[in-house]
Amino acid sequence: QVQLTESGPGLVHPSETLSLTCTVSGFSLTGYSVYWVRQPSGKGLEWMGRMRYNGDTSYNSALKSRLSISRDTSKNQVFLKMNSLQTDDTGTYYCTRAANYYSSYTPGDYWGQGVMVTVSS
Amino acid sequence: DIVMTQTPSSQAVSAGEKVTMSCKSSQSLLYSENKKNYLAWYQQKPGQSPKLLISWASTRESGVPDRFIGSGSGTDFTLTISSVQAEDLAVYYCEQYYDTPNTFGAGTKLELK
Numbered sequence: 001q002v003q004l005t006e007s008g009p010g011l012v013h014p015s016e017t018l019s020l021t022c023t024v025s026g027f028s029l030t031g032y033s034v035y036w037v038r039q040p041s042g043k044g045l046e047w048m049g050r051m052r053y054n055g056d057t058s059y060n061s062a063l064k065s066r067l068s069i070s071r072d073t074s075k076n077q078v079f080l081k082m083n084s085l086q087t088d089d090t091g092t093y094y095c096t097r098a099a100n101y102y103s104s105y106t107p108g109d110y111w112g113q114g115v116m117v118t119v120s121s
Numbered sequence: 122d123i124v125m126t127q128t129p130s131s132q133a134v135s136a137g138e139k140v141t142m143s144c145k146s147s148q149s150l151l152y153s154e155n156k157k158n159y160l161a162w163y164q165q166k167p168g169q170s171p172k173l174l175i176s177w178a179s180t181r182e183s184g185v186p187d188r189f190i191g192s193g194s195g196t197d198f199t200l201t202i203s204s205v206q207a208e209d210l211a212v213y214y215c216e217q218y219y220d221t222p223n224t225f226g227a228g229t230k231l232e233l234k
Contacts, residue, residue, distance in 0.1 A: 035223070037171075045163075045171065045214055047223040060222040061122070094170060105218050107161035109182065111170035 002026035004034075004095050004112035011118050012085050018117060022078040022095030029053065029071055033098035034078045035108055036069065040091035048093075051078050052104050085119045092116050123147050123217050127226030133234040134205050142229040144198040144215035150178075151195050152219065159219035162191055162200045165228075166211045174213075175200070205231070 008020035022034060029051070036048040049059040049069050057069045068081045078095060093115050096108030124147040134140050150159045158178035163171040173182050175191035178198055188203040202209055210233060215226045 044227045045216075045225040047216075047225065049222075058221045062222075096171075099173065099176060105159060107163075107173055107176050107216055107218055107223075108171075109173050109176075111172075114170055 002097065002110045004097060004110055006093060006095055006112045006115040008093070008115050008117065010116060011120065012089075013121055014086055014119055016085055017081060017083040018085050018089070020080040020093055020095075020115060020117075022080070022112060024076050024078070024095075024097070027097065029073045029076060029078065031101050033104045033106075034071075035096050035098065036078075036080050037094045037096060037108070038089075038091050039094070039114075040088070043091070048080070050098070050104060053098075053102055058104070087119050090117060090119045122222060123150075123220055123224050125215055125217055125224050125226035127213075127215060127229050129229060130227065131230040131232060133232050134210075135234045136205060136207055138205050140202040140205050140231065142200050142213060144193075144200070144226050146196045146198075146217055146219075148220075149195045150198075150217050150219045158194050158198070159217055160191075160193070160198050161216045161218065162189075163214045163216065164209075164211045165214065171214065202231075207233075 003025045033052045035050045071078045096111040098106045099109035100106040126145045128143045160178040162175040165171045179191040190201040212228045212230045
């Protein structure tokens with residue numbers, strides 16, 4: 001069955017870099033795109049970026065200067081790195097699979113449980 | 122970026138009631154080549170990840186009860202719950218995936234009256 005699991009540090013200090021991993025199973029990263037979405041506590045959803053099935057990436061322009069998404073297909077993992085973290089980057093970070101095979105212009109159908117990240121000194 | 126505006130921000134409902142909520146986009150989400158609207162609806166319950174309910178504006182995902190009905194085209198979309206159940210109390214988000222970046226509305230929270 002399809003599963004996505006986010007992992008990473010729960011606490012990051014201001015100005016430091018966040019590194020998160022999304023480990024997937026039940027599907028191939030060379031067939032499905034994966035998105036990163038975050039949610040500040042008690043607030044709405046923000047699409048951060050995507051790793052396309054072909055290895056291309058796209059980013060939210062608001063985060064582009066700080067954000068990098070990469071993958072290791074042999075380990076079934078997608079990575080998120082974001083630098084210069086501030087307190088308003090606190091929230092839950094999700095990875096989600098694009099619903100359609102060989103497509104990026106689709107919603108996310110399977111979501112991870114999310115990882116809570118707190119930015120604090 | 123495409124701006125998604127959801128109304129109302131919250132709504133108090135009773136079990137069995139019919140509920141409608143709106144989502145408007147700042148530009149058309151209808152792709153002329155395939156006549157599809159690139160609009161999704163999600164349900165998020167407290168402490169849970171979002172759950173995809175409807176894609177392409179009106180296509181229910183497998184296992185989603187038929188009381189959830191998506192409609193609309195272009196820039197105006199509606200999610201209707203024909204007879205609200207207690208388990209439907211949640212926040213509902215619309216998302217456009219027509220253009221990068223995908224963008225979400227701020228959500229409509231269904232609460233118990």
